[in-house]
Amino acid sequence: MIRKLLPFAKKYWVYAVLAPLCIICEVILEVNIPRIMANIVDIGIENRDLNYITRMGILMILMAVLSLFFGAIAAHFASIASTGYAKEIRRELFYKIQDFSFANMDRFTTASLITRLTTDVTHAQMTFMMMIRMMIRTPMMLVMATVMAVTLNARLSAIFLAAIPILGLSLFIISKSAYPRFRTMLKKYDRLNAVIQENLIGIRVVKAFVRGDFEYEKFDDIADQVRETQIKAERIVLWNMPIMQFVMYGCMLAVAWFGGNLIIAGDMQSGQLMGFISYISQILISLMMIGMIFVMFVLSRASLTRISEVLEEKIDIEEKENKVTEIKDGSVTFNNVSFSYAGEKGNMVLENINLSIKSGETIGIIGGTGSGKTTLVQLIPRLYDVTGGSVTVGGVDVRNYGLSELRDAVAMVLQKNVLFSGTIRDNLRWGNENATDEEIIEACKIAQAHDFIMSFPDGYNTVLEQGGVNVSGGQRQRLCIARALLKKPKIIILDDSTSAVDTATDSKIRAALRSEDLFSRIYKNHSPEIITTIIIAQRVASVIDADRIIVMDDGRIDAIGTHEELLKNNTIYREVYESQQKGIVEHAGA
Ligand SMILES: Nc1ncnc2c1ncn2[C@@H]1O[C@H](COP(=O)(O)OP(=O)(O)OP(=O)(O)O)[C@@H](O)[C@H]1O
Numbered sequence: 001m002i003r004k005l006l007p008f009a010k011k012y013w014v015y016a017v018l019a020p021l022c023i024i025c026e027v028i029l030e031v032n033i034p035r036i037m038a039n040i041v042d043i044g045i046e047n048r049d050l051n052y053i054t055r056m057g058i059l060m061i062l063m064a065v066l067s068l069f070f071g072a073i074a075a076h077f078a079s080i081a082s083t084g085y086a087k088e089i090r091r092e093l094f095y096k097i098q099d100f101s102f103a104n105m106d107r108f109t110t111a112s113l114i115t116r117l118t119t120d121v122t123h124a125q126m127t128f129m130m131m132i133r134m135m136i137r138t139p140m141m142l143v144m145a146t147v148m149a150v151t152l153n154a155r156l157s158a159i160f161l162a163a164i165p166i167l168g169l170s171l172f173i174i175s176k177s178a179y180p181r182f183r184t185m186l187k188k189y190d191r192l193n194a195v196i197q198e199n200l201i202g203i204r205v206v207k208a209f210v211r212g213d214f215e216y217e218k219f220d221d222i223a224d225q226v227r228e229t230q231i232k233a234e235r236i237v238l239w240n241m242p243i244m245q246f247v248m249y250g251c252m253l254a255v256a257w258f259g260g261n262l263i264i265a266g267d268m269q270s271g272q273l274m275g276f277i278s279y280i281s282q283i284l285i286s287l288m289m290i291g292m293i294f295v296m297f298v299l300s301r302a303s304l305t306r307i308s309e310v311l312e313e314k315i316d317i318e319e320k321e322n323k324v325t326e327i328k329d330g331s332v333t334f335n336n337v338s339f340s341y342a343g344e345k346g347n348m349v350l351e352n353i354n355l356s357i358k359s360g361e362t363i364g365i366i367g368g369t370g371s372g373k374t375t376l377v378q379l380i381p382r383l384y385d386v387t388g389g390s391v392t393v394g395g396v397d398v399r400n401y402g403l404s405e406l407r408d409a410v411a412m413v414l415q416k417n418v419l420f421s422g423t424i425r426d427n428l429r430w431g432n433e434n435a436t437d438e439e440i441i442e443a444c445k446i447a448q449a450h451d452f453i454m455s456f457p458d459g460y461n462t463v464l465e466q467g468g469v470n471v472s473g474g475q476r477q478r479l480c481i482a483r484a485l486l487k488k489p490k491i492i493i494l495d496d497s498t499s500a501v502d503t504a505t506d507s508k509i510r511a512a513l514r515s516e517d518l519f520s521r522i523y524k525n526h527s528p529e530i531i532t533t534i535i536i537a538q539r540v541a542s543v544i545d546a547d548r549i550i551v552m553d554d555g556r557i558d559a560i561g562t563h564e565e566l567l568k569n570n571t572i573y574r575e576v577y578e579s580q581q582k583g584i585v586e587h588a589g590a
């Protein structure tokens with residue numbers, strides 16, 4: 001897994017190599033200092049040779065300064081390499097997520113993707129930094145200091161050589177048991193992010209429903225869980241340091257005891273013991289570092305796994321190799337289509353759908369909530385793939401088209417729509433970045449948005465806040481329709497897109513969509529037979545003048561026909577119509 005994520009450092013390999021090289025110089029200098037110290041004591045002081053002491057002293061200072069210098073630039077290079085590494089991973093993740101289908105998104109959830117892009121990548125970055133700074137430094141320091149200590153006095157060295165296996169074993173046990181706990185902790189982080197995100201996105205609803213207390217509770221609950229899982233993981237890891245220190249200070253004591261005896265017996269000089277103790281502390285520090293690196297690795301293993309899960313996720317909506325790029329016309333057929341959000345094993349949301357829509361037709365879809373209207377039309381621009389059967393557009397299976405060509409030809413105004421921060425003009429250009437100002441105005445006129453846009457002091461340059469919160473719901477819907485029209489699609493799907501628009505404006509939009517004018521103004525050389533309009537609505541009034549109306553019920557097509565036919569033959573339709581009429585009559589009578 002680490003091997004798979006390592007290539008992201010490629011761009012920064014110079015720094016990733018320079019850093020350890022500097023570190024090697026640093027370590028070589030550092031391990032020689034105690035030896036010089038020992039010589040100053042044993043040779044310089046013993047012989048009262050001031051000249052020797054001065055020369056060695058200057059050498060020692062020089063070495064210390066140089067080693068500091070190398071250490072500092074190594075750290076600098078390491079941070080360049082590791083921040084670059086993190087940037088590359090983030091970029092790769094972000095790009096990958098852009099290719100995710102709706103189903104891929106459903107599987108990961110937005111909140112978890114955010115944690116993966118932020119917290120998990122930060123863990124990877126820290127590990128990478130540690131790796132280039134410590135992976136070489138620590139073992140090298142350990143080996144060199146050990147060699148130095150052994151050459152100084154082999155018998156004394158036996159003491160801590162015995163301690164190393166004990167430490168190794170405890171590290172192994174700790175990391176083994178901490179890993180699953182860190183994974184649980186990160187899952188809780190996902191949940192925490194989800195709670196915060198949901199709250200922030202829905203903050204208006206929360207306030208309107210005075211659900212603040214409930215939200216506090218929800219937050220406190222998950223925040224506590226994060227804390228608890230973190231404690232659980234840390235509780236194991238925290239044994240690391242005390243065990244290290246206990247073992248190593250034990251060694252120190254033993255060295256001081258046995259070393260002291262050796263000096264008294266005349267088998268060792270006091271300078272040697274001083275140097276020896278310095279080496280022991282270098283070894284001690286290295287071992288502690290190894291402990292820290294271990295903890296880091298355990299934590300980041302969980303994060304790295306989560307990163308690779310995203311990178312390795314199979315995008316379930318993919319283009320074929322010899323894709324069709326030309327969409328002939330706006331005809332749509334559904335051939336025995338069934339669909340389930342959870343794949344073949346899930347429960348079917350759509351079953352046995354057979355439907356044929358001619359190019360240029362206006363189709364209305366009506367049906368209770370949850371009856372599968374949105375699900376049905378989402379299959380046309382391939383936001384999801386059918387579970388069984390097939391959907392064709394212009395006579396070709398949608399799976400054979402290039403995705404961008406298909407989605408350019410099928411403009412869907414989603415039920416849950418968003419605008420982005422930026423000016424109104426920028427937002428509209430989302431539909432078609434090459435749209436001229438005239439085209440933008442024409443599209444807005446058809447969507448009945450032009451008048452209200454012009455009523456803003458800044459007109460088309462009015463800046464929208466994130467999510468388009470500073471326009472009304474109905475205004476937002478009309479902007480979304482205009483944005484879709486600018487794509488000059490062959491099929492336009494309006495999923496409940498005028499629910500917040502008053503009835504009069506709604507009917508004006510529909511009239512504009514059907515007018516010959518639209519084609520001469522926006523579509524210039526297209527003929528009117530091409531554009532197919534599919535309108536999903538709750539109000540019968542919105543679909544009443546459609547060529548055909550589809551009545552959906554519980555994932556099936558209950559009936560298809562014109563308004564008159566359905567009124568005569570279909571109970572569901574008649575009931576809906578009558579209840580809505582009754583409302584109007586009562587309203588008028590009141
Ligand atoms: N992303 C999803 N994952 C799993 N199930 C889903 C998803 N979206 C919708 N469903 C389920 O599919 C069924 C049909 O939903 P759909 O959105 O198509 O209904 P709809 O007719 O558009 O309703 P509405 O009029 O309320 O928009 C519902 O039972 C819903 O719970």
Ligand SMILES: [Mg+2]
Pocket residue numbers: 373374375415495
């Ligand atoms: Mg819907």
